[in-house]
Amino acid sequence: MEKVLWNDQLVGRDDVHISIEDRGYQFGDGIYEVVKVYNGDVFTATEHIDRLYASADKIGMAIPYTKDVLHHLIHQLIEVNELGTGIVYLQVTRGYSPRNHAFPTPAVEAVITGYTRESARPMQELQTGVPVCLVEDVRWLRCDIKSLNLLGNVMAKQYAVERGGFEAVQHRGEVITEGSSSNAYGIKNGTLYTHPVNNLILNGITRQVILDCCEEIGLPVVEEAFTKQQAFDMDEFFISSTGIEVMPVTRIDETPIGDGTPGKWTRKLQQAFEAKLPQQLHV
Numbered sequence: 001m002e003k004v005l006w007n008d009q010l011v012g013r014d015d016v017h018i019s020i021e022d023r024g025y026q027f028g029d030g031i032y033e034v035v036k037v038y039n040g041d042v043f044t045a046t047e048h049i050d051r052l053y054a055s056a057d058k059i060g061m062a063i064p065y066t067k068d069v070l071h072h073l074i075h076q077l078i079e080v081n082e083l084g085t086g087i088v089y090l091q092v093t094r095g096y097s098p099r100n101h102a103f104p105t106p107a108v109e110a111v112i113t114g115y116t117r118e119s120a121r122p123m124q125e126l127q128t129g130v131p132v133c134l135v136e137d138v139r140w141l142r143c144d145i146k147s148l149n150l151l152g153n154v155m156a157k158q159y160a161v162e163r164g165g166f167e168a169v170q171h172r173g174e175v176i177t178e179g180s181s182s183n184a185y186g187i188k189n190g191t192l193y194t195h196p197v198n199n200l201i202l203n204g205i206t207r208q209v210i211l212d213c214c215e216e217i218g219l220p221v222v223e224e225a226f227t228k229q230q231a232f233d234m235d236e237f238f239i240s241s242t243g244i245e246v247m248p249v250t251r252i253d254e255t256p257i258g259d260g261t262p263g264k265w266t267r268k269l270q271q272a273f274e275a276k277l278p279q280q281l282h283v
Ligand code: PDD
Pocket: 034, 153, 178, 179, 180, 181, 182, 183, 201, 202, 203, 204, 205, 206, 207, 240, 241, 242, 243
């Protein structure tokens, strides 16, 4: 039977009891991670767990287990659920206490939940590329925290989906920041451009792997913000995340990018990225 993680226990879904005054439920006061699993092998787990602890630290929350315990629990969850290819979702909230915006004093125990889900790699989209829509980035100014507060992201994605977009690529004024659940990159004249890591974007784990791939394939990287107009004029464009890897973008709003098909650097990056994945693929 499927098990889910509840604090440090693996239990049945129906055995999880979360208070209606859980701060994650009431305030979105918590953080999360999505980790990819390829044929039972977890990918970049250390980086994801490190980022989870970093997010917790940034919101002044203590995770009541060591990183090793969390690693172990994730592995147990994958094993007991016999997860092949899919994701592990993990979230930590500040716990429950009578509703009050200020942190509970004394602090209460954080609440951890997690589950696995089978999901195939998006092979078709990785091959053909996808259209995206530009949306004003109306989120808060701490997008570096992987917060449960995702209303801005949710609204942006919905805007794109309603217009036939695969993803919303957000901009603050003229400057492209990132996707609603992905990072964004353009390639112009053999150089890759992407927003620098600061408070306006999430430092994607996939982004970090991709920047290593750029070095391997000899693609120079400029971590500088670029504008909407520059985005339309890129030779190639792509987005990345744990779930979508290196996803070519063939159209932004009504404008085809390059010749409207995935570009050659993007293809090279896809290959370099794929070479880093656990052995068995195309599952
Ligand atoms: N989202 N930017 C945002 C706003 C994100 O939500 C994500 C990931 C990324 C890419 O990060 P990574 O490469 O570490 O997955 C960038 C996850 C997948 C989600 O919310 O489902």
